[in-house]
Amino acid sequence: MADSQPKSLAPLYITMDEHDNVGIVANDGGLPAGTVFPCGLTLVEKVPQAHKVALVHIPEGGEVRRYNVVIGYALKDLPAGSWINERLLRMPAARELVGLPIATIKPDPMPPLEGYTFEGYRNLDGSVGTRNILAITQTVQCVAGVTEFAVDRIKAELLPRFPNVDDVVALEHTYGCGVAIEAPDAIIPIRTLRNISLNPNFGGEVMVVSLGCEKLQPERLLPPGTIPLIDERNVADVGDSATAKPDVVCLQDDAHVGFMSMVDSIMRQAEEHLQRLNARRRETVPASELVVGVQCGGSDAFSGVTANPAVGFCTDLLVRAGATVMFSEVTEVRDGIDQLTSRASTPEVAEAMIREMAWYDAYLDKGLVDRSANTTPGNKKGGLSNIVEKAMGSIVKSGKSPISGVISPGEKLKQKGLIYAATPASDFICGTLQLAAGMNLHVFTTGRGTPYGLAQVPVIKVATRDDLARRWHDLMDINAGRIATGEKSIADVGWEMFQLMLDVASGRKRTWAEHWKLHNALVLFNPAPVT
Numbered sequence: 062m063a064d065s066q067p068k069s070l071a072p073l074y075i076t077m078d079e080h081d082n083v084g085i086v087a088n089d090g091g092l093p094a095g096t097v098f099p100c101g102l103t104l105v106e107k108v109p110q111a112h113k114v115a116l117v118h119i120p121e122g123g124e125v126r127r128y129n130v131v132i133g134y135a136l137k138d139l140p141a142g143s144w145i146n147e148r149l150l151r152m153p154a155a156r157e158l159v160g161l162p163i164a165t166i167k168p169d170p171m172p173p174l175e176g177y178t179f180e181g182y183r184n185l186d187g188s189v190g191t192r193n194i195l196a197i198t199q200t201v202q203c204v205a206g207v208t209e210f211a212v213d214r215i216k217a218e219l220l221p222r223f224p225n226v227d228d229v230v231a232l233e234h235t236y237g238c239g240v241a242i243e244a245p246d247a248i249i250p251i252r253t254l255r256n257i258s259l260n261p262n263f264g265g266e267v268m269v270v271s272l273g274c275e276k277l278q279p280e281r282l283l284p285p286g287t288i289p290l291i292d293e294r295n296v297a298d299v300g301d302s303a304t305a306k307p308d309v310v311c312l313q314d315d316a317h318v319g320f321m322s323m324v325d326s327i328m329r330q331a332e333e334h335l336q337r338l339n340a341r342r343r344e345t346v347p348a349s350e351l352v353v354g355v356q357c358g359g360s361d362a363f364s365g366v367t368a369n370p371a372v373g374f375c376t377d378l379l380v381r382a383g384a385t386v387m388f389s390e391v392t393e394v395r396d397g398i399d400q401l402t403s404r405a406s407t408p409e410v411a412e413a414m415i416r417e418m419a420w421y422d423a424y425l426d427k428g429l430v431d432r433s434a435n436t437t438p439g440n441k442k443g444g445l446s447n448i449v450e451k452a453m454g455s456i457v458k459s460g461k462s463p464i465s466g467v468i469s470p471g472e473k474l475k476q477k478g479l480i481y482a483a484t485p486a487s488d489f490i491c492g493t494l495q496l497a498a499g500m501n502l503h504v505f506t507t508g509r510g511t512p513y514g515l516a517q518v519p520v521i522k523v524a525t526r527d528d529l530a531r532r533w534h535d536l537m538d539i540n541a542g543r544i545a546t547g548e549k550s551i552a553d554v555g556w557e558m559f560q561l562m563l564d565v566a567s568g569r570k571r572t573w574a575e576h577w578k579l580h581n582a583l584v585l586f587n588p589a590p591v592t
């Protein structure tokens with residue numbers, strides 16, 4: 062965990078590749094004009110922490126290289142030792158989606174990592190939960206208030222009787238009606254909701270609250286056969302073939318007289334599910350049952366130096382252990398698409414990746430923007446000049462393993478290994494879509510700082526800087542800033558992360574977001590029209 066005092070450090074800049082002509086200032090608070098680095102380079106002006114300094118004279122129009130990638134072209138002469146920020150750079154154009162290297166990199170297989178386990182909840186469909194949660198699915202936003210009222214009472218009156226159940230969570234969202242439900246892209250929010258309700262942390266105990274008149278009818282959300290058959294109680298009436306039907310409380314049902322009768326119905330149904338969930342027990346399972354979603358938010362120039370490389374190292378450990386790791390955030394990989402298509406395990410995987418990028422290019426195009434709409438004022442304040450630089454730091458979360466599969470927004474995972482799960486970079490939407498894919502553990506890196514958390518899965522937060530880890534000592538679970546100060550290596554922090562994942566997945570440790578119950582909203586990705 063974080064230390065309590067800032068560390069004084071000799072003037073230090075960090076480069077990512079020997080061909081880089083800029084470095085980033087590592088020291089807390091930045092460095093003043095006149096600072097002399099051990100190599101003799103002198104700052105000609107003050108450079109804030111995490112911001113870039115020119116290591117050599119860069120002429121007007123010259124390439125500015127970081128990660129051995131051109132992140133921009135100088136808009137004027139930049140003397141050695143000057144501060145380089147977004148106002149001094151012209152951004153390169155996005156790489157075309159044709160003529161990309163396809164599955165060209167064939168890395169030597171990494172040795173399997175055996176013998177690592179965690180204590181998880183094994184489900185009927187073979188998946189494994191890291192928490193034991195009753196989730197209440199909603200077909201439409203109209204029922205959110207009633208469900209919330211009922212959930213408060215369930216927590217107060219029922220949950221104490223079921224000590225093996227961790228929590229009761231309403232899957233609230235803004236979809237379900239007032240939307241063009243026949244539009245082709247409506248499949249994205251619909252399958253997202255469907256697949257979230259099947260997340261491994263909910264034990265297959267699907268219960269639904271519906272209004273009655275909404276466009277997203279329960280049978281459309283969860284057609285017969287999509288949820289596991291628990292026992293005779295949820296068998297659908299479809300002749301001989303046994304298939305499960307969702308357990309639905311419909312508020313407009315004639316049987317409901319008065320608000321309290323609706324609340325009573327929800328509580329009665331919840332109690333049945335709680336009884337079954339309460340009978341679940343953790344068992345020892347291999348680390349290969351981890352399904353980890355990695356994400357970053359509130360990034361700075363350290364993200365790609367400390368936290369994200371440590372996540373990348375850990376990603377490779379997880380893949381070696383046979384687990385599943387998803388990386389996402391289309392606009393933050395778009396500028397490195399050639400790195401990803403070359404790392405695809407097969408041409409089909411590379412083509413799927415290109416398809417997702419092309420779909421997203423068109424989606425942004427319709428809104429008259431491009432991938433550069435991604436960066437925030439905080440990113441720039443944190444030293445990230447543009448989306449090219451941000452993307453290079455973001456991609457390293459994916460480690461070095463071959464990419465073995467691609468899923469579209471809202472789809473459920475079908476295989477293990479390193480998977481590209483296409484999602485927007487928006488923290489809440491990305492997390493929501495990774496939940497739908499079947500994530501049972503979430504890792505989130507931040508440089509500027511965000512208190513992000515989800516009610517449905519544990520979120521391990523990783524600080525990119527010592528300063529952030531120190532100030533947010535009771536929000537950050539891992540301090541990757543120790544990599545920049547030289548106290549720890551990327552491998553040290555990667556292993557620490559791996560061990561913490563096994564502890565958190567087993568329920569032996571709780572993350573800070575769990576401790577404080579910091580829960581962000583589920584936000585569905587709906588590219589289809591509303592009506």
Ligand code: CA
Pocket residue numbers: 356357358390486487488491
């Ligand atoms: Ca994000």
